[in-house]
Amino acid sequence: MPEKITAYRFDYLDETLSQLNKEDCAIVAGGTDVMVLHKSGRGVPPKIPKPVVFIDHLSELKRVYQKDKDLHIGSCSTYGELLENPLIPIALKNAIKTIAAPAIRNRGTLGGNICNASPAGDTLPLLYVYNAKLLLRSVNGDRVVAISDFIQAPRRIGRNHNEILAEIILPSVLEEGSHVVFEKIGNRNADAIAKVSFAGYIRISNERIDDIRFAFGAVGPTMVRSIDIEKKLLGKPFPLSETDIDSIVADFDQIIRPIDDQRSTAVYRKTVALNLLRYFLNTSQYQPN
Amino acid sequence: METDAPPTARLLDLIREEFGLIGTKEGCGEGECGACSIFVNNSLQNSCLIPIGAIAGAEIQTIEGLMETEQFKILDESYSECGGVQCGYCIPGMVMASAALLSENPNPTDAEIREGISGNLCRCTGYNMIVDAVELAAKKGEVVCQKK
Ligand SMILES: Cc1cc2nc3c(=O)[nH]c(=O)nc-3n(C[C@H](O)[C@H](O)[C@H](O)COP(=O)(O)OP(=O)(O)OC[C@H]3O[C@@H](n4cnc5c(N)ncnc54)[C@H](O)[C@@H]3O)c2cc1C
Ligand code: FES
Numbered sequence: 001m002p003e004k005i006t007a008y009r010f011d012y013l014d015e016t017l018s019q020l021n022k023e024d025c026a027i028v029a030g031g032t033d034v035m036v037l038h039k040s041g042r043g044v045p046p047k048i049p050k051p052v053v054f055i056d057h058l059s060e061l062k063r064v065y066q067k068d069k070d071l072h073i074g075s076c077s078t079y080g081e082l083l084e085n086p087l088i089p090i091a092l093k094n095a096i097k098t099i100a101a102p103a104i105r106n107r108g109t110l111g112g113n114i115c116n117a118s119p120a121g122d123t124l125p126l127l128y129v130y131n132a133k134l135l136l137r138s139v140n141g142d143r144v145v146a147i148s149d150f151i152q153a154p155r156r157i158g159r160n161h162n163e164i165l166a167e168i169i170l171p172s173v174l175e176e177g178s179h180v181v182f183e184k185i186g187n188r189n190a191d192a193i194a195k196v197s198f199a200g201y202i203r204i205s206n207e208r209i210d211d212i213r214f215a216f217g218a219v220g221p222t223m224v225r226s227i228d229i230e231k232k233l234l235g236k237p238f239p240l241s242e243t244d245i246d247s248i249v250a251d252f253d254q255i256i257r258p259i260d261d262q263r264s265t266a267v268y269r270k271t272v273a274l275n276l277l278r279y280f281l282n283t284s285q286y287q288p289n
Numbered sequence: 290m291e292t293d294a295p296p297t298a299r300l301l302d303l304i305r306e307e308f309g310l311i312g313t314k315e316g317c318g319e320g321e322c323g324a325c326s327i328f329v330n331n332s333l334q335n336s337c338l339i340p341i342g343a344i345a346g347a348e349i350q351t352i353e354g355l356m357e358t359e360q361f362k363i364l365d366e367s368y369s370e371c372g373g374v375q376c377g378y379c380i381p382g383m384v385m386a387s388a389a390l391l392s393e394n395p396n397p398t399d400a401e402i403r404e405g406i407s408g409n410l411c412r413c414t415g416y417n418m419i420v421d422a423v424e425l426a427a428k429k430g431e432v433v434c435q436k437k
């Protein structure tokens with residue numbers, strides 16, 4: 001007989017949180033990362049080392065709504081659901097469309113992409129430039145953290161075992177006037193894991209840079225973003241001068257340290273990343289979206 | 290249907306081993322080949338990645354269920370006419386993905402067809418015949434939008 005497996009599937013989030021408070025469990029949302037990570041083979045259930053708690057059926061974790069200018073996205077919204085939702089910004093939809101294939105997008109969730117904390121997670125560069133905040137819920141109440149503080153290393157996040165990621169909050173994202181892009185370099189098929197990805201955000205007012213942010217994926221253990229470098233560009237006249245662009249690219253050259261792996265080489269990754277940055281800074285026509 | 294299988298068992302194993310529905314295939318077992326594609330509440334998903342506990346109470350349709358529909362007849366004819374079937378291993382999954390696409394988008398472009406079947410690997414055909422088959426099914430179909 002197979003060994004005993006404990007798994008929970010409650011009707012409400014409250015009950016789920018109570019259980020998590022009593023016991024350290026493996027949370028399963030869509031399961032597209034968990035099932036691959038613990039795969040055991042034909043006819044054998046995956047070997048998940050802790051009691052399992054299923055959450056992706058909880059309607060409380062699937063709501064998407066606007067509150068003031070902020071967008072709140074339920075962590076268990078699947079990619080497929082987000083693509084259909086008119087509140088989701090176009091740039092985020094573009095990033096989602098590069099993820100895997102329809103069947104994976106029908107199961108995989110935004111919360112799963114964040115909590116899996118892969119250096120190649122395709123929604124992450126954008127979530128960093130949106131200054132996404134994460135609402136973590138437990139029996140003790142809610143706590144809000146910045147995504148850049150939550151994701152600590154590949155597969156390591158700042159979650160207490162009694163917490164669930166309930167919502168992803170994109171502050172002021174529904175405000176007019178910013179231009180946001182996402183670029184991903186990878187192979188175009190179901191195994192489209194990014195070799196390098198890039199997200200950029202810019203807002204111009206009176207021909208000067210009012211706000212600018214950029215982040216890279218898959219070139220380090222977590223997303224690479226530097227608020228210090230971004231600050232150097234605030235208030236600069238737009239379009240940027242060649243000298244300003246060169247100096248920003250040179251700054252990034254210092255901080256990006258990609259690795260070689262089976263998908264790509266460090267040199268290739270760095271070259272592509274810096275080209276994507278230069279291209280973004282050079283664009284003189286921005287479409288607010 | 291009910292089962293005594295553990296809640297973390299893969300839906301794929303339940304379908305093939307417990308229910309004996311062997312039209313659904315296992316290729317990679319990790320979400321990359323689409324051979325195990327089925328519908329969960331009418332949405333195309335990979336049964337190798339689904340722990341059965343996660344979908345308690347959901348409606349599942351496999352290729353065997355699809356075979357009873359008008360949509361399947363059209364797809365089946367179109368695949369044969371276009372030479373879209375060689376060894377056949379990928380075909381149940383490919384047909385599920387084709388059906389899902391046509392149900393949502395009865396008149397897909399070439400690019401939309403390729404995107405619709407992008408999660409399904411085929412070692413034999415080089416995909417062009419399959420894309421032709423889906424295009425033909427769309428033409429024959431017009432009908433094909435009503436999914437059971
Ligand atoms: C074939 C294939 C192709 C893929 N392609 C891509 C791709 O192109 N780009 C990409 O970025 N990813 C890709 N992925 C990875 C995966 O699909 C995504 O990371 C997805 O978003 C994970 O979501 P999930 O709900 O399935 O996560 P799960 O597997 O359920 O969970 C992932 C991790 O997050 C934790 N978790 C999930 N939700 C919560 C929550 N609400 N609160 C606390 N913890 C939580 C789980 O405990 C687990 O550790 C691919 C996966 C496969 C199998
Ligand atoms: S067996 Fe499920 S996708 Fe390959």
Ligand code: FES
Nearest residue numbers: 376379411412413
């Ligand atoms: S026909 Fe052989 S794998 Fe597709």
